[in-house]
Amino acid sequence: MKPDEFQLYDLTIEVEAIEGHCTCNMAVGDRFFLRGGKLSLPDGADFCLYALQAAIPLLPAKQRQNHPADWIETDARVVCPDPACRLIMRIDRNAPRTLRHDDVSPIPWDE
Numbered sequence: 723m724k725p726d727e728f729q730l731y732d733l734t735i736e737v738e739a740i741e742g743h744c745t746c747n748m749a750v751g752d753r754f755f756l757r758g759g760k761l762s763l764p765d766g767a768d769f770c771l772y773a774l775q776a777a778i779p780l781l782p783a784k785q786r787q788n789h790p791a792d793w794i795e796t797d798a799r800v801v802c803p804d805p806a807c808r809l810i811m812r813i814d815r816n817a818p819r820t821l822r823h824d825d826v827s828p829i830p831w832d833e
Contacts, residue, residue: 726823726831730785731815732757735777738799742808746770756781758819759826773802773809784813 723729736753754769755762763769783794802809823831 723820724822725833727820728823729787729818729820730758731787731818733781733784734814734816735781735800735811736814737773737809738812739810740808741810742804742806744770744802744807744809745804746772746807748773748807748809756785758821770802770809772804773807773811776800776803777811777813780813784815 733756734753735756737748737750740748740750748770752767752769753764754767754774777800780794780800784798788794798813800811800813802811
């Protein structure tokens, strides 16, 4: 890799279980993707905003390779904040993506 390049994992965030009553009509297997800094959904799909906001704070850390003992390396589940829903999502790492500093920051790279 060049000095101005770094890697982030692409992620899939998938509904693994619903142990309550989901009023947003989510279903096991619903998912969204994070590739680099962009979120996407399968064609025609939607995703509950409340479940999404519960997962978002963890995603930048899951995209990076951390120390093997760091909890983010072993923990992969996040729960919707609606206690009646009890929707559980799993964050899966996919292939790493190589990015360049100047493609993601307006501050020039200074080696």
